[in-house]
Amino acid sequence: MPNKKYRVELTEEQRSHLLERLGRGERPAAEQTRVRALLKVDERTEGLACTDARTAEALEVAKGTVAGIRRRFCKRGLTGCVERKSPDREYERKLDGEQEAELIRLACSEAPEGRSQWSLRLLADQMVELDVVEDLSHETVRQTLRTDRSQTDSSLTGVASG
Incomplete structure (x- = not known):
């Protein structure tokens, strides 16, 4: 050889x-x-x-x-x-604990009038309207709710992904 x-x-x-x-x-x-x-x-x-x-x-x-x-x-x-190598990069969290709690509270609340459930975009827009955050993407909402799903009320499964 x-x-x-x-x-x-x-x-x-x-x-x-x-x-x-x-x-x-x-x-x-x-x-x-x-x-x-x-x-x-x-x-x-x-x-x-x-x-x-x-x-x-x-x-x-x-x-x-x-x-x-x-x-x-x-x-x-x-x-x-x-084995696959873990990524070296670390991501900064977009929401702190209080902001995440507010997002979860909002997601568990009654959907807006004319809607059967919250969408990720509606949740993001509502968080900005309530001055909880300056800006927020629907993707951050999705990742946050997915991360906390095991720790929160099962009513989060009613959040639409659109």
């Missing part, structure tokens, strides 16, 4: 862990593909290691995908390669 910058040499423990993960079959397809690629390019298996091109063809992925899996294994280790 030609010299590669990123070489995959799995220990017996790592190999059995990967085979166990694969055997359960309950992981996402992309994760299973990464596991299969690692097993195929493992250079510790005497003469059985496949090239990136053969592995890519066998798994029906691009050759660059296999090279990326190999690189991530060397840089992040087994878990960092197989």
